[in-house]
Amino acid sequence: MWKPALPLLEFWDLYHGLIIGFAALGAVLLFNQWIYRRRWQSYPSLDEYLAAHPGCRTADGVVCNACRRKALVAPVPSMGRIYRCGWCDSELYRIDRA
């Protein structure tokens, strides 16, 4: 009689929901990074963004041109940083790595 005595299988049974969840999260993050890198040059620089939307420079910092709220920063390794609006989910501008 074959008995599943593999601890790895038991571990999988107990935590597969968690493992799949983390794997999916990691895949989404990696995919976002890949998209950001691929499209890097298509994002406007801060100067270009402010030239296109002069009203977006406020005393509080640079805001989203669509909903006027403050942008969130997302680091992109080896490229720089992307500022995106977490409220209306639009990408705003990029800061190239110095």
Ligand SMILES: [Zn+2]
């Ligand atoms: Zn917005």
